Amino acid sequence: GESVGLHLPTLSVQEGDNSIINCAYSNSASDYFIWYKQESGKGPQFIIDIRSNMDKRQGQRVTVLLNKTVKHLSLQIAATQPGDSAVYFCAEREKDNNNDMRFGAGTRLTVKP
């Protein structure tokens, strides 16, 4: 069946370095992708999203890259800070179907001082 998953369950980086978190999806009909950040004891927090008609989108210190050919999504965090330590997970859905949002299990990012 269709699935959303992450390549790495954990990622440890030095403060100030750039972080890259990856996500693979298998649903070719996926149209909309979101990255969430979830800190311990809190609900998921929206970071950035991208539509399938784009291959790159930038926010503040974050960039999402979408490669539809290989069904791969990545989140890049520039100059990683201790406050970035959290679980990051991707989500995808088909067009206009919020009911069918599928979430990856997440990658735990740890930032070392």
Added chain:
Amino acid sequence: GAGVSQSPSNKVTEKGKDVELRCDPISGHTALYWYRQSLGQGLEFLIYFQGNSAPDKSGLPSDRFSAERTGGSVSTLTIQRTQQEDSAVYLCASTYRSGRAGDTQYFGPGTRLTVL
């Protein structure tokens, strides 16, 4: 309110007891979702409410699970005769509209349920 709120934040119960979890969505948001998050797993969709329409219950894992949304705002998720496998974090999310890409789901902090 400023965001989605959920209560209680933590709930410990004994196997076989019923529990009620509450969600207050963002004021004005018409769509409300319940998810379950087990350790090391992705969010599992449970149920979805949109306005006055019949809810989408397709994600409820068994008939022990039910939810209602009164007055198009507050929602209660009820788990009857709880089992240990029900232990998880239950998350609620709301959106301003439904089914439109770009309407971000805003999540509450979740309720951590532990069934002993």
